[in-house]
Amino acid sequence: xxxxxxxxxxxxxxxxxxxxxxxxxxxxxxxxxxxxxxxxxxxxxxxxxxxxxxxxxxxxxxxxxxxxxxxxxxxxxxxxxxxxxxxxxxxxxxxxxxxxxxxxxxxxxxxxxxxxxxxxxxxxxxxxxxxxxxxxxxxxxxxxxxxxxxxxxxxxxxxxxxxxxxxxxxxxxxxxxxxxxxxxxxxxxxxxxxxxxxxxxxxxxxxxxxxxxxxxxxxxxx
Amino acid sequence: xxxxxxxxxxxxxxxxxxxxxxxxxxxxxxxxxxxxxxxxxxxxxxxxxxxxxxxxxxxxxxxxxxxxxxxxxxxxxxxxxxxxx
Numbered sequence: 001x002x003x004x005x006x007x008x009x010x011x012x013x014x015x016x017x018x019x020x021x022x023x024x025x026x027x028x029x030x031x032x033x034x035x036x037x038x039x040x041x042x043x044x045x046x047x048x049x050x051x052x053x054x055x056x057x058x059x060x061x062x063x064x065x066x067x068x069x070x071x072x073x074x075x076x077x078x079x080x081x082x083x084x085x086x087x088x089x090x091x092x093x094x095x096x097x098x099x100x101x102x103x104x105x106x107x108x109x110x111x112x113x114x115x116x117x118x119x120x121x122x123x124x125x126x127x128x129x130x131x132x133x134x135x136x137x138x139x140x141x142x143x144x145x146x147x148x149x150x151x152x153x154x155x156x157x158x159x160x161x162x163x164x165x166x167x168x169x170x171x172x173x174x175x176x177x178x179x180x181x182x183x184x185x186x187x188x189x190x191x192x193x194x195x196x197x198x199x200x201x202x203x204x205x206x207x208x209x210x211x212x213x214x215x216x217x218x219x220x221x222x
Numbered sequence: 223x224x225x226x227x228x229x230x231x232x233x234x235x236x237x238x239x240x241x242x243x244x245x246x247x248x249x250x251x252x253x254x255x256x257x258x259x260x261x262x263x264x265x266x267x268x269x270x271x272x273x274x275x276x277x278x279x280x281x282x283x284x285x286x287x288x289x290x291x292x293x294x295x296x297x298x299x300x301x302x303x304x305x306x307x
Contacts, residue, residue: 040296047292052280055288059278068278072288073295080296134257137264142271154275173269179237198233205261205268212267 032092036083043083047076050093053175054100060170061104063159064111071107075100090184094177097185101167108163132206141212157207161200168193169200223251228258236266 028049034042051072058071078099079086086095138144145153158166171182172193183193228251234240235248252259280288 038300040293040300043296044289044293047289051285051288051292055280055285056278069284069288073292076292077295077299080292081299134260136260137267141267142275150275151277154272154277158272158277169272174272176273179239194233198229201233201236201265201268202229202261204272205265208268208271209264212264 058104067107071103137212165200168196
Protein backbone atom coordinates (compact mmCIF):
# COMPACT_ATOMS: atom_id res chain seq x y z
CA UNK A 1 0.00 0.00 0.00
CA UNK A 2 1.40 3.36 -0.92
CA UNK A 3 1.75 5.93 1.73
CA UNK A 4 -0.66 8.84 1.54
CA UNK A 5 0.09 11.90 3.58
CA UNK A 6 -2.78 12.25 6.07
CA UNK A 7 -4.33 15.67 6.39
CA UNK A 8 -5.30 14.88 9.96
CA UNK A 9 -2.05 15.86 11.51
CA UNK A 10 -0.39 15.65 14.83
CA UNK A 11 -0.16 19.27 15.93
CA UNK A 12 2.76 18.74 18.19
CA UNK A 13 4.57 16.10 20.12
CA UNK A 14 4.09 16.25 23.84
CA UNK A 15 5.64 14.35 26.65
CA UNK A 16 2.57 14.47 28.87
CA UNK A 17 -1.09 14.98 28.14
CA UNK A 18 -1.97 18.63 28.55
CA UNK A 19 -5.44 20.13 29.02
CA UNK A 20 -7.26 21.18 25.85
CA UNK A 21 -9.26 23.96 27.46
CA UNK A 22 -7.40 27.03 28.50
CA UNK A 23 -9.97 29.49 29.79
CA UNK A 24 -9.26 31.74 32.72
CA UNK A 25 -11.65 30.57 35.41
CA UNK A 26 -12.34 34.07 36.63
CA UNK A 27 -13.43 35.23 33.19
CA UNK A 28 -15.71 32.22 32.83
CA UNK A 29 -17.16 32.85 36.27
CA UNK A 30 -17.77 36.51 35.44
CA UNK A 31 -19.85 35.41 32.46
CA UNK A 32 -21.75 32.95 34.65
CA UNK A 33 -22.53 35.64 37.20
CA UNK A 34 -23.68 38.05 34.53
CA UNK A 35 -25.86 35.30 33.06
CA UNK A 36 -27.31 34.60 36.50
CA UNK A 37 -28.31 38.26 36.68
CA UNK A 38 -30.25 37.83 33.45
CA UNK A 39 -27.65 38.88 30.89
CA UNK A 40 -28.39 36.60 27.94
CA UNK A 41 -25.43 37.91 25.97
CA UNK A 42 -23.16 36.52 28.67
CA UNK A 43 -24.86 33.15 28.42
CA UNK A 44 -24.55 33.26 24.64
CA UNK A 45 -20.82 33.80 25.08
CA UNK A 46 -20.69 30.65 27.22
CA UNK A 47 -22.53 28.80 24.45
CA UNK A 48 -19.97 29.99 21.91
CA UNK A 49 -17.10 28.93 24.13
CA UNK A 50 -18.25 25.40 24.71
CA UNK A 51 -20.68 24.31 22.00
CA UNK A 52 -17.97 22.58 19.98
CA UNK A 53 -16.77 20.65 23.03
CA UNK A 54 -20.29 19.61 24.03
CA UNK A 55 -21.03 18.52 20.47
CA UNK A 56 -17.89 16.35 20.31
CA UNK A 57 -18.60 14.75 23.67
CA UNK A 58 -22.23 14.12 22.72
CA UNK A 59 -21.37 12.57 19.39
CA UNK A 60 -18.69 10.37 20.91
CA UNK A 61 -21.19 9.04 23.46
CA UNK A 62 -24.32 8.78 21.31
CA UNK A 63 -22.50 7.91 18.06
CA UNK A 64 -25.31 9.67 16.27
CA UNK A 65 -25.26 13.15 14.74
CA UNK A 66 -28.92 14.03 15.30
CA UNK A 67 -28.79 12.88 18.89
CA UNK A 68 -25.64 14.95 19.39
CA UNK A 69 -27.42 18.04 18.05
CA UNK A 70 -30.30 17.44 20.46
CA UNK A 71 -27.90 16.95 23.35
CA UNK A 72 -26.17 20.27 22.64
CA UNK A 73 -29.48 22.12 22.73
CA UNK A 74 -30.86 20.30 25.73
CA UNK A 75 -27.66 20.59 27.74
CA UNK A 76 -27.40 24.35 27.25
CA UNK A 77 -31.10 24.90 27.90
CA UNK A 78 -30.85 22.84 31.08
CA UNK A 79 -27.77 24.80 32.14
CA UNK A 80 -29.60 28.08 31.44
CA UNK A 81 -32.71 27.11 33.37
CA UNK A 82 -30.73 25.72 36.32
CA UNK A 83 -28.04 28.37 36.45
CA UNK A 84 -29.17 29.50 39.89
CA UNK A 85 -28.42 26.02 41.20
CA UNK A 86 -24.82 26.15 39.98
CA UNK A 87 -22.88 26.61 43.20
CA UNK A 88 -19.62 27.77 41.53
CA UNK A 89 -17.68 25.06 43.34
CA UNK A 90 -16.38 23.72 40.04
CA UNK A 91 -15.75 25.26 36.65
CA UNK A 92 -18.93 26.02 34.74
CA UNK A 93 -17.56 23.86 31.95
CA UNK A 94 -17.26 20.82 34.23
CA UNK A 95 -20.84 21.34 35.39
CA UNK A 96 -22.00 21.72 31.79
CA UNK A 97 -20.17 18.53 30.76
CA UNK A 98 -21.92 16.67 33.55
CA UNK A 99 -25.30 17.79 32.21
CA UNK A 100 -24.32 16.93 28.63
CA UNK A 101 -23.01 13.46 29.54
CA UNK A 102 -26.25 12.66 31.35
CA UNK A 103 -28.33 13.86 28.40
CA UNK A 104 -26.18 11.85 25.98
CA UNK A 105 -26.43 8.67 28.06
CA UNK A 106 -30.22 9.09 28.16
CA UNK A 107 -30.28 9.29 24.36
CA UNK A 108 -28.14 6.19 24.14
CA UNK A 109 -30.40 4.28 26.50
CA UNK A 110 -33.46 5.22 24.44
CA UNK A 111 -31.81 4.03 21.26
CA UNK A 112 -30.38 0.85 22.74
CA UNK A 113 -32.98 -0.22 25.29
CA UNK A 114 -31.87 -3.81 24.99
CA UNK A 115 -28.54 -2.90 26.55
CA UNK A 116 -27.83 -1.39 29.91
CA UNK A 117 -25.93 1.79 29.19
CA UNK A 118 -24.31 3.19 32.25
CA UNK A 119 -21.10 4.75 33.39
CA UNK A 120 -20.99 1.87 35.84
CA UNK A 121 -20.75 -0.52 32.94
CA UNK A 122 -17.69 -2.58 33.61
CA UNK A 123 -15.43 -4.76 31.55
CA UNK A 124 -15.88 -8.47 31.75
CA UNK A 125 -12.41 -9.28 32.98
CA UNK A 126 -9.20 -7.50 33.77
CA UNK A 127 -7.64 -9.38 30.87
CA UNK A 128 -9.61 -7.34 28.32
CA UNK A 129 -7.07 -4.57 28.63
CA UNK A 130 -3.88 -6.55 28.95
CA UNK A 131 -1.66 -6.09 25.91
CA UNK A 132 -1.79 -9.23 23.81
CA UNK A 133 0.05 -7.93 20.82
CA UNK A 134 3.27 -6.02 21.28
CA UNK A 135 4.47 -4.70 17.96
CA UNK A 136 6.05 -1.37 17.24
CA UNK A 137 4.15 1.16 15.16
CA UNK A 138 5.24 3.24 12.25
CA UNK A 139 6.92 6.47 13.45
CA UNK A 140 4.06 8.50 11.95
CA UNK A 141 1.13 6.09 11.95
CA UNK A 142 -1.45 8.75 11.12
CA UNK A 143 0.34 9.39 7.83
CA UNK A 144 -0.16 5.81 6.64
CA UNK A 145 -3.74 6.67 5.66
CA UNK A 146 -5.57 9.53 4.02
CA UNK A 147 -7.95 11.71 6.00
CA UNK A 148 -11.11 9.72 5.26
CA UNK A 149 -9.45 6.38 5.97
CA UNK A 150 -7.96 7.59 9.24
CA UNK A 151 -11.25 9.13 10.35
CA UNK A 152 -13.02 5.84 9.63
CA UNK A 153 -10.42 3.80 11.54
CA UNK A 154 -10.50 6.08 14.58
CA UNK A 155 -14.29 6.31 14.63
CA UNK A 156 -14.88 2.58 14.34
CA UNK A 157 -12.21 1.81 16.91
CA UNK A 158 -13.47 4.16 19.62
CA UNK A 159 -17.08 3.14 18.98
CA UNK A 160 -16.10 -0.39 19.95
CA UNK A 161 -15.33 0.64 23.51
CA UNK A 162 -18.00 0.27 26.23
CA UNK A 163 -19.79 3.60 26.82
CA UNK A 164 -18.32 3.95 30.31
CA UNK A 165 -14.76 3.65 29.03
CA UNK A 166 -15.38 5.74 25.91
CA UNK A 167 -16.76 8.60 27.97
CA UNK A 168 -13.80 8.70 30.35
CA UNK A 169 -11.33 8.56 27.45
CA UNK A 170 -13.11 11.35 25.55
CA UNK A 171 -13.32 13.68 28.55
CA UNK A 172 -9.79 13.05 29.74
CA UNK A 173 -7.79 12.54 26.57
CA UNK A 174 -9.78 14.22 23.80
CA UNK A 175 -11.28 17.16 25.70
CA UNK A 176 -8.38 17.47 28.12
CA UNK A 177 -10.26 17.59 31.42
CA UNK A 178 -8.10 16.78 34.42
CA UNK A 179 -8.62 13.52 36.28
CA UNK A 180 -10.35 15.45 39.06
CA UNK A 181 -12.62 17.33 36.64
CA UNK A 182 -13.49 14.08 34.86
CA UNK A 183 -14.36 12.49 38.20
CA UNK A 184 -16.54 15.49 39.09
CA UNK A 185 -18.28 15.53 35.72
CA UNK A 186 -19.05 11.82 35.80
CA UNK A 187 -19.63 11.53 39.54
CA UNK A 188 -16.97 8.84 39.75
CA UNK A 189 -14.13 8.42 42.20
CA UNK A 190 -10.64 9.37 41.07
CA UNK A 191 -9.42 5.73 41.27
CA UNK A 192 -12.40 4.70 39.11
CA UNK A 193 -11.52 7.33 36.51
CA UNK A 194 -7.88 6.24 36.47
CA UNK A 195 -8.78 2.57 36.19
CA UNK A 196 -11.20 3.17 33.31
CA UNK A 197 -8.81 5.50 31.57
CA UNK A 198 -6.00 2.95 31.69
CA UNK A 199 -8.20 0.21 30.33
CA UNK A 200 -9.68 2.48 27.64
CA UNK A 201 -6.24 3.57 26.49
CA UNK A 202 -4.91 0.01 26.41
CA UNK A 203 -7.95 -1.34 24.59
CA UNK A 204 -7.75 1.39 21.95
CA UNK A 205 -4.03 0.77 21.53
CA UNK A 206 -4.64 -2.94 21.08
CA UNK A 207 -7.36 -2.34 18.49
CA UNK A 208 -5.27 0.16 16.53
CA UNK A 209 -2.34 -2.24 16.34
CA UNK A 210 -3.49 -3.87 13.15
CA UNK A 211 -3.64 -0.54 11.33
CA UNK A 212 -0.50 1.13 12.56
CA UNK A 213 2.08 -1.62 12.88
CA UNK A 214 5.34 -1.20 11.04
CA UNK A 215 5.12 -3.03 7.78
CA UNK A 216 7.75 -5.43 6.49
CA UNK A 217 7.87 -3.57 3.18
CA UNK A 218 9.02 -0.52 5.04
CA UNK A 219 5.76 1.31 4.44
CA UNK A 220 5.55 3.92 7.12
CA UNK A 221 9.21 3.59 8.02
CA UNK A 222 11.27 6.64 7.72
CA UNK B 223 9.66 -3.93 38.84
CA UNK B 224 7.38 -6.40 37.05
CA UNK B 225 5.66 -5.59 33.75
CA UNK B 226 2.24 -5.79 35.46
CA UNK B 227 3.39 -3.17 37.98
CA UNK B 228 4.56 -0.96 35.14
CA UNK B 229 1.20 -1.30 33.40
CA UNK B 230 -0.64 -0.32 36.58
CA UNK B 231 1.31 2.94 36.63
CA UNK B 232 1.17 3.58 32.89
CA UNK B 233 -1.60 6.18 33.04
CA UNK B 234 0.14 8.12 35.81
CA UNK B 235 3.42 7.84 33.90
CA UNK B 236 1.93 9.18 30.66
CA UNK B 237 0.13 11.96 32.51
CA UNK B 238 3.27 13.03 34.35
CA UNK B 239 1.53 12.36 37.65
CA UNK B 240 4.28 10.44 39.46
CA UNK B 241 6.77 11.39 42.12
CA UNK B 242 10.40 11.49 40.99
CA UNK B 243 11.34 8.19 42.61
CA UNK B 244 8.51 6.16 41.04
CA UNK B 245 9.11 7.80 37.67
CA UNK B 246 12.76 6.85 37.89
CA UNK B 247 11.84 3.22 38.64
CA UNK B 248 9.56 3.18 35.61
CA UNK B 249 12.23 4.77 33.43
CA UNK B 250 14.66 2.04 34.54
CA UNK B 251 12.13 -0.64 33.64
CA UNK B 252 11.56 0.92 30.22
CA UNK B 253 15.30 0.98 29.58
CA UNK B 254 15.53 -2.82 29.50
CA UNK B 255 11.95 -4.06 28.85
CA UNK B 256 11.29 -3.66 25.14
CA UNK B 257 7.68 -4.89 25.37
CA UNK B 258 6.74 -2.29 27.98
CA UNK B 259 8.58 0.36 25.99
CA UNK B 260 6.50 -0.48 22.91
CA UNK B 261 3.23 -0.58 24.88
CA UNK B 262 4.05 2.78 26.46
CA UNK B 263 5.08 4.36 23.17
CA UNK B 264 2.07 3.09 21.21
CA UNK B 265 -0.34 4.05 23.99
CA UNK B 266 1.08 7.57 23.92
CA UNK B 267 0.64 7.64 20.15
CA UNK B 268 -2.94 6.39 20.56
CA UNK B 269 -3.75 9.32 22.83
CA UNK B 270 -2.03 11.85 20.58
CA UNK B 271 -3.75 10.60 17.45
CA UNK B 272 -7.20 10.87 19.04
CA UNK B 273 -6.36 14.15 20.69
CA UNK B 274 -5.45 15.71 17.37
CA UNK B 275 -7.79 13.87 15.04
CA UNK B 276 -10.54 16.49 15.05
CA UNK B 277 -13.26 13.87 14.83
CA UNK B 278 -16.76 15.28 15.07
CA UNK B 279 -15.97 18.93 14.46
CA UNK B 280 -19.05 21.11 14.43
CA UNK B 281 -19.58 22.62 10.94
CA UNK B 282 -20.06 26.41 10.91
CA UNK B 283 -23.58 26.32 9.44
CA UNK B 284 -24.81 23.75 11.92
CA UNK B 285 -23.10 25.63 14.72
CA UNK B 286 -24.90 28.87 13.82
CA UNK B 287 -28.22 27.01 13.65
CA UNK B 288 -27.67 25.37 17.03
CA UNK B 289 -26.64 28.63 18.69
CA UNK B 290 -29.74 30.37 17.36
CA UNK B 291 -31.99 27.50 18.49
CA UNK B 292 -30.44 27.46 21.97
CA UNK B 293 -30.87 31.19 22.52
CA UNK B 294 -34.46 31.10 21.18
CA UNK B 295 -35.30 28.32 23.62
CA UNK B 296 -33.61 30.20 26.45
CA UNK B 297 -35.65 33.33 25.67
CA UNK B 298 -38.81 31.24 25.59
CA UNK B 299 -37.91 29.74 28.94
CA UNK B 300 -37.37 33.17 30.43
CA UNK B 301 -40.72 34.48 29.16
CA UNK B 302 -42.69 31.44 30.28
CA UNK B 303 -40.88 31.21 33.62
CA UNK B 304 -38.87 28.33 35.00
CA UNK B 305 -40.31 24.92 34.25
CA UNK B 306 -40.12 22.09 36.69
CA UNK B 307 -37.17 19.70 36.30
